[in-house]
Amino acid sequence: MIQINNSDKLPLNEITKSVSDLQIGETALISTVGDDCIDIHCHCLRLMELGFTPGQEVTIVAKSPFKDPVAVSIRGTIIALRKSEAECIKIL
Amino acid sequence: MTLKLNQKDCHNTLTEFISEDDTPVIALVGMPNSGKTTLFNTLTGSNFKTSNYPGATVEYSTGKLNEEYGLRANIMDSPGIISLNPSSPDEEIAIDGLFNNPKFGVADVVIVTCDVTQLSRQLFLVNQVISTGYKTIVALTMNDLLDKKQIYVDAEKLETLLKCPVIKINSKKKSGIQELIKTANSVYKETDHSIYKTLIHKPPIPDIEDVARLYDYTEEIEQKVIKHSKREIDLDVINKNTFKSLSRIPDAGSLKLDKYFLHPFWGIIIFVISMGIIFTSIFWIAQPLMDLIDSGFSDLSTLVTEILPQNTWYSDLITNGLINGFGAVMVFVPQIVILFIFLGLLEDTGYLARAAMLIDKPLTKFGLNGRSFIPMLSGFACAIPAIMAARTISNRRERFLTILVIPLMSCSARLPVYAMLLAFLVPPGKPWIGGIGLGALYFFSIISGAVTAGIINKFKKTNEKSTFMLELPPYRLPVFRHIFKNTYYKALIYVKQAGPIIIVFSLVLWALTFFPNQEPVIPPEKTAGLTEEAVTHLKESERLNTSYAATIGKYVFExxxxxxxxxxxxxxxxxxxxxxxxxxxSAMAITFDITESEDNEDNFQKSILGSMREARSPDGTRPLFTTASTIALIIYFMFAMQCLSTVAVARKETGSWKIPLIQIGLFTAMAYIFAFITYRGLNLIGIH
Incomplete structure (x- = not known):
C-alpha cells in the first residue's frame, strides 16, 4: 500500500492520454503509470507489477460490450482492466 | 541398462534414508495461469488435500509427492500470486502462508513456475522469491508454445544469470519432472539446515521506481536467454530481430479466438449460450439424479422402519431424523458435481476470465464482480453449489456480498411451493396466468438480489477498493482428469464439512416435530371404515399437531x-x-391432514387445494387461504432464508457465522415486512 494523502484524484491533464482512450486494435507506448494518482486506494503499484511499466507497448485486444473492462495485451499476455484502472496508465 | 540400475539405486537410497521427520517440504509458487496447479497435480497424483488457512477462506493444497518420482517429500501448493507484495487481505494470507505455513512452517525448497511465453513478467516473481533467501528452483512451463514461434529459452544461460537451477518441464507429458525432483533433492541436501530458515525474510515493499528497476533487470535477462531455434548467426542481431518479431505478442490462436469470444455481438451470443447450457444442466440433468438419491433414501427409510420396532421414538429418530438428514446432505451432490465440472472446464479452457470480463460492468453497479455472475446464475438452481462456486471471486468483499445475496435467487426448491400456491390463486381454465406469475417471481428475485447487494454495498464502506485486473490466459484444452479430481474433492469437502451441520439441524427439526410424542388419541368413530394407511396418516397429522413445533407455531408464531x-x-x-x-x-399436507397418497400427483394437488379452500381462520369466521394471504405467502418465500443447508454452507464458505446470521435476520425480516405490506395493501384496495 502506498500511503499518500487521502484526497480525490487531481483533475486529469487534458493533454495526456491513457490506455482507456485507445480503440480496439490500437497500439501505444506507456509513458507513465499513476503519475497523478493521489488516491489512497490507488492500485498503480499492482499495475506496474503486472508488467505495465513505462516504455512497454500495449495493444487493445477487445472491449466488453459495455466498453468496460478492456482487454490489453502486455508483455506476451492479455490482461483485462476496468476503465478506472486503465486510466492510470498514461500513453505517449 | 546401467542408467536404469542407477535410477533404481537412487530410488532405494532416497526412500531408505529420509525418515518421516525430515521429509523435505517443497513449496510451489507462481503467477496465476503459470502452470503451477497442473504441476502440483502431476507431482501429487491423487494424494492431496485442500485446507483453508486458519480463520480465512483462502485455500491451499498439500500433498505427498507421488511415489513414482522416488523421493519422499511433501508438496505445498499456494494460490497464484502476482508478487510478494499483497494488495488485498486474501493475498496477504496467501503470502504469509508461504513464509509460515500452518502445516509445514517454512518450506525447504521453493519451485517457482515460470511461463516462458511472458518471461519478463514471470521473472519478476522469480526474482522476488530468490531475494527472500529461499532455495529456489525455476520450472519453465509452456515451452511448447514458444516452439511454435521458433524460439526457445536457453535454460543454462538463465541458470547462470539467476544463480539458481532452471529446468524446462511439461507437466502434461511429464517431461522434466524427474529432473526437477532430483534437483530439488540435491538442493535440499546441500542446504545448511541449521541456519537456512533464519535467513529467510519477506522482501520489503517496493515503490514504483523499484518495480520499474526490477523490470529493467528482467527484460535484460529475457533479451539474453531467448534464442532463435533456426538460425545460429550473431546472437545480438537474432535477439534484436526475435524481439521485433516476438514483440511480446500474446498467443496468436487466442488472439484470433478472442475476435469472436470477446466480440461486442458474437461474444454476447456465445456468453448467453454457454451460460444457458450450464444453467439448464444444473437444473435439468441434476434432477433425475437428485430424484434417485431422494427415492433411494426414502426406500432405505421404509426398509429400516420395517426392521426396527414399530412406534418407538428411536426408530423414528433413525428413519425420519438421521436417514432423512443424510438424504438432505447427499441430495445436493449431483448439482455440486455438475456445476464444478463446468466451472473446471471454463477455468481450464480460459473462458471463465473472459466471461467475467464481458459481464463485469453491470455487476459493478451493485458492488459485485464479473465473477459473481456464474454463482448467482447457479443460485436459480440451488444456493448450495452456487455459494461454493463463489470461491472463484478473488476479491473477499465481492465474494461475501455475492454469497450474501445468492439465497434471494429463486432456487428450484421454491418451485413446488410456488406451483402449489399459484395453482390455488389461478382461476380454473387459465393456467397461463400461473405461468406469467412464475416468470414474474423469477424476474423479481433478480431485482431483489441486485437491489439488496447495491444497498448493502452503499452502507458498508470499505478501504478495500474493488479491482478487476484479470489475466485472460491463452485458450487451452482442458485436462479432464484434473477437473474430475478437483470436482470430487469439492463434493467431498462439502459432505465432510457442511454435512454434519446439516444433519445436526435436521435432527433438531426432527425433535421439534416429533416430541413430546404423545401417542395420538383418535376417537374410534373417526377411524371407522378407514384403511390402515389412512389411520397412520391421521396419527401422523395428530402427532405433528401436538408437537413442540406446533406449540411454537401456536404460541410464538401465530x-x-x-x-x-x-x-x-x-x-x-x-x-x-x-x-x-x-x-x-408435504408439511402442509400433514398439518391439513391430506389423506390422498402423495404418489398420485393429480389427486394430491386436488386434495391439497381442496383442503386449502376449506381451511378456516382460527376464529372460524372466514377462509384461511384468501387471495391476499396466499400472495403474502408467496412473497414470504421469495425472501425468507428457509433453508438450513444454505446456512450451513454459507457458514463453511465464509469461515464464520456472521454472513449466515445476517442472511437469517435480514432476509426473514424482509420476508415478513414485504408479506405484511402485500397482505395489508391488498386488503386496503379491496382484495381479500
Missing part, C-alpha cells in the same frame, strides 16, 4: 404471523420447511 393472515398450521409448515423449502408442501 401472534407474529396473524397480521399476515396466517395461522399456526402455516407456522408449523414454515418451521418444517427450514429443512428444505419444498418440504413446505
Amino acid at each position: 401472534p407474529v404471523i396473524k397480521p399476515l393472515g396466517w395461522d399456526w398450521r402455516i407456522g408449523v409448515s414454515l418451521i418444517s420447511a427450514f429443512a428444505a423449502r419444498e418440504i413446505f408442501v
Whole structure:
C-alpha cells in the first residue's frame, strides 16, 4: 500500500492520454503509470507489477460490450482492466 | 541398462534414508495461469488435500509427492500470486502462508513456475522469491508454445544469470519432472539446515521506481536467454530481430479466438449460450439424479422402519431424523458435481476470465464482480453449489456480498411451493396466468438480489477498493482428469464439512416435530371404515399437531404471523420447511391432514387445494387461504432464508457465522415486512 494523502484524484491533464482512450486494435507506448494518482486506494503499484511499466507497448485486444473492462495485451499476455484502472496508465 | 540400475539405486537410497521427520517440504509458487496447479497435480497424483488457512477462506493444497518420482517429500501448493507484495487481505494470507505455513512452517525448497511465453513478467516473481533467501528452483512451463514461434529459452544461460537451477518441464507429458525432483533433492541436501530458515525474510515493499528497476533487470535477462531455434548467426542481431518479431505478442490462436469470444455481438451470443447450457444442466440433468438419491433414501427409510420396532421414538429418530438428514446432505451432490465440472472446464479452457470480463460492468453497479455472475446464475438452481462456486471471486468483499445475496435467487426448491400456491390463486381454465406469475417471481428475485447487494454495498464502506485486473490466459484444452479430481474433492469437502451441520439441524427439526410424542388419541368413530394407511396418516397429522413445533407455531408464531393472515398450521409448515423449502408442501399436507397418497400427483394437488379452500381462520369466521394471504405467502418465500443447508454452507464458505446470521435476520425480516405490506395493501384496495 502506498500511503499518500487521502484526497480525490487531481483533475486529469487534458493533454495526456491513457490506455482507456485507445480503440480496439490500437497500439501505444506507456509513458507513465499513476503519475497523478493521489488516491489512497490507488492500485498503480499492482499495475506496474503486472508488467505495465513505462516504455512497454500495449495493444487493445477487445472491449466488453459495455466498453468496460478492456482487454490489453502486455508483455506476451492479455490482461483485462476496468476503465478506472486503465486510466492510470498514461500513453505517449 | 546401467542408467536404469542407477535410477533404481537412487530410488532405494532416497526412500531408505529420509525418515518421516525430515521429509523435505517443497513449496510451489507462481503467477496465476503459470502452470503451477497442473504441476502440483502431476507431482501429487491423487494424494492431496485442500485446507483453508486458519480463520480465512483462502485455500491451499498439500500433498505427498507421488511415489513414482522416488523421493519422499511433501508438496505445498499456494494460490497464484502476482508478487510478494499483497494488495488485498486474501493475498496477504496467501503470502504469509508461504513464509509460515500452518502445516509445514517454512518450506525447504521453493519451485517457482515460470511461463516462458511472458518471461519478463514471470521473472519478476522469480526474482522476488530468490531475494527472500529461499532455495529456489525455476520450472519453465509452456515451452511448447514458444516452439511454435521458433524460439526457445536457453535454460543454462538463465541458470547462470539467476544463480539458481532452471529446468524446462511439461507437466502434461511429464517431461522434466524427474529432473526437477532430483534437483530439488540435491538442493535440499546441500542446504545448511541449521541456519537456512533464519535467513529467510519477506522482501520489503517496493515503490514504483523499484518495480520499474526490477523490470529493467528482467527484460535484460529475457533479451539474453531467448534464442532463435533456426538460425545460429550473431546472437545480438537474432535477439534484436526475435524481439521485433516476438514483440511480446500474446498467443496468436487466442488472439484470433478472442475476435469472436470477446466480440461486442458474437461474444454476447456465445456468453448467453454457454451460460444457458450450464444453467439448464444444473437444473435439468441434476434432477433425475437428485430424484434417485431422494427415492433411494426414502426406500432405505421404509426398509429400516420395517426392521426396527414399530412406534418407538428411536426408530423414528433413525428413519425420519438421521436417514432423512443424510438424504438432505447427499441430495445436493449431483448439482455440486455438475456445476464444478463446468466451472473446471471454463477455468481450464480460459473462458471463465473472459466471461467475467464481458459481464463485469453491470455487476459493478451493485458492488459485485464479473465473477459473481456464474454463482448467482447457479443460485436459480440451488444456493448450495452456487455459494461454493463463489470461491472463484478473488476479491473477499465481492465474494461475501455475492454469497450474501445468492439465497434471494429463486432456487428450484421454491418451485413446488410456488406451483402449489399459484395453482390455488389461478382461476380454473387459465393456467397461463400461473405461468406469467412464475416468470414474474423469477424476474423479481433478480431485482431483489441486485437491489439488496447495491444497498448493502452503499452502507458498508470499505478501504478495500474493488479491482478487476484479470489475466485472460491463452485458450487451452482442458485436462479432464484434473477437473474430475478437483470436482470430487469439492463434493467431498462439502459432505465432510457442511454435512454434519446439516444433519445436526435436521435432527433438531426432527425433535421439534416429533416430541413430546404423545401417542395420538383418535376417537374410534373417526377411524371407522378407514384403511390402515389412512389411520397412520391421521396419527401422523395428530402427532405433528401436538408437537413442540406446533406449540411454537401456536404460541410464538401465530401472534407474529396473524397480521399476515396466517395461522399456526402455516407456522408449523414454515418451521418444517427450514429443512428444505419444498418440504413446505408435504408439511402442509400433514398439518391439513391430506389423506390422498402423495404418489398420485393429480389427486394430491386436488386434495391439497381442496383442503386449502376449506381451511378456516382460527376464529372460524372466514377462509384461511384468501387471495391476499396466499400472495403474502408467496412473497414470504421469495425472501425468507428457509433453508438450513444454505446456512450451513454459507457458514463453511465464509469461515464464520456472521454472513449466515445476517442472511437469517435480514432476509426473514424482509420476508415478513414485504408479506405484511402485500397482505395489508391488498386488503386496503379491496382484495381479500
